[in-house]
Amino acid sequence: MNSPINVSTLNSQIKSLLETTFIQVYVEGEVSNLTYHNSGHIYFSIKDQNSTISCVMFRGNTKYLKFRLEVGQKIVITGNITVYAPRGNYQLLCNKIEPSGQGALALAYEQLKTKLEQKGYFDPLRKKTLPKYPKKIALVTSATGAAIEDMKKVALHRWPLVEFILIPTLVQGEGSAYDISNAIKYADTLCVDIMIVGRGGGSIEDLWAFNEEIVANAIYEANTPIISAVGHEVDYLISDFVADVRAATPSNAIEIALPDINEHRMYLDSLRNEYDNLFKRILFNKEQDIINLKRLFEQNSMESKFKFIESEIKLLKSSFQSNLSQKIIHYENEIEMLVKTFKNNYSQNISKLQNNIDLLKNNYELNHPNKKDKNGFVQISKENKIISLDNLKVGDTVSLQSPKYIATCVINNLKKQ
Template identity: 75%
Template structure:
């Protein structure tokens, strides 16, 4: 079972989800419940036939409004969703409000964006990678604008080794879109490492040249990696979507394009420290190895070897003498043992032989042929072997022998008395 969460945690999650999902939205509707607060903030709602949403425009943005808001007025709002977590309310935080009649530019932007997206201009797979250490960068921007000076200043502090080539272009007004596209094509022929296309901030009308299809086509067809750096961070142009990289401002484009020399200095310092540390460690190891080798050499020198051999000879001599004495004692003991054992064996063998002679003598006397000639006694043999009467069985074929006669017989019946 899932553990329940608090209301505050739920509202915090909703706030995070909404504010990260609806970062920038365009909303068209009719104003209602309008309040101009003494603080300079404007509170109102915007509605259509089916829904209403609360809106707020803070004083910092409200001061740029060129017209007075009125109830019932139809407007186009640019903003983002914000959530007031303590009450669980969400509202539209307005950064720009335009009359609905002037919303044609926004519509044209969305139409061109959808068209180019379907043609694959925004496909991440075709985006070109920026080189890590560019040597030459082409700047397509106004030669008299503040953006070029900002970029030069950032580059001087960040990576002064880079070379800039300025390709002047009209960045607003009639014919500017065509001029920008031609400048992009020319800059692409200069074999630069990176091209930055952009200008400083301004109104949507001032920036509109970068929303033209002719500029999008020039960026898409360029072989040089392009950074789009138009306006401020809140401004999103068609050039931002088509370019390989989008920068919030021209200065940010330089930060993206160039490495930070200070980071590399720190990295080089760390490498130097690491090199010194490792070198010191290697020297210490070599010194230790040298000390060990010196000690080993002393242990294996001729004097050491002679002294060792001399001590071994003395030890062996002493050990040999002791070993010889011990072996003589052992040999004498073994000799005495062998003498005793041999005498015992001789006596035992002599006794055995005497017994065997007596047995043979008795056997001979019992088998003396002369004894076979005694009246009434015969020798019984079966298969040429002497056999006792007790071992005979019915039907056995036997021979009855005396010194002068042999009788062949068959046993018909055996009875025990």
């Protein structure tokens, strides 16, 4: 009978047997019990309808994992079996993980795209407007690639007034995503008008740095308007969705960023022609206004008025001369009639006045005080007023006056003869 072995020996033999037998396995299953540990290791299980096996992927291999594991996801693992002897547990040590039925990069792309879209990175309302006439443009790209030369060539013919600031950047390979992110952050501090981030064409692996979340975050957080210009027209990268504007190629980015100097030249020519036509039209209208004003001035000038007055005077003079003799004769006849009328009226007035004077003279002579002394003649007055005998009444007190005497009397009897 063989002697028994201890548990540690048994586990060691099992470990040696399993790890030497299952050096590399290629297994498919569904993810469950997923844990992303703070140490950077990933612990999970894969299962099918009947069985489950524990799995681990250490931090050294997780950096090559292009997508994020999710519970319920079907994956294909390349790895080996390892045994943890102190507990007698065995697990699948994962060296490489691929999504089942689709490429890892494609899945990682869709996962990150969905994540960033949910965070609002693609929202059109947050995208910045490109300035119409940029003076400085930062180019975040490789200093040795064909993209930089293409962009310079297009800019030279399109708008040579622009100034480029090249930020030499690693655009593919290990560490390129971090380099692109840092270059974007640095370019954002340079007070440029536009930033173009991109590179020329290549495989999906070559362009992958522009699908990294760290690059998307740098683009999203930048204050400078950014044009994403990666690969060819058919290539759509995460940076294209996050950037303010997507360009099909680096050359197209320059076409988008810069105005076309030839279009502006044609526009200036059209403006010049329009200005010339407008200027000529204004000059013609002003010239017509001056001509009309000159005519109006000539019609209303003092000289024209004097001429008009002179002609009127001549006309009046001729008319006056023609009518003068008739008017003189008429006036002479009127004067003669007036003279005759005046003489007649004068004679009549003189005669009338003479008659009045004669009457007054007779009355005066009749009433002269010297004639009052005749016998039988006295002046009758009442209350110091001369009164006629016809105006007296019985009882009136009157004065009888002659040149020498005044007698006061009372009328006792008054009879009319």
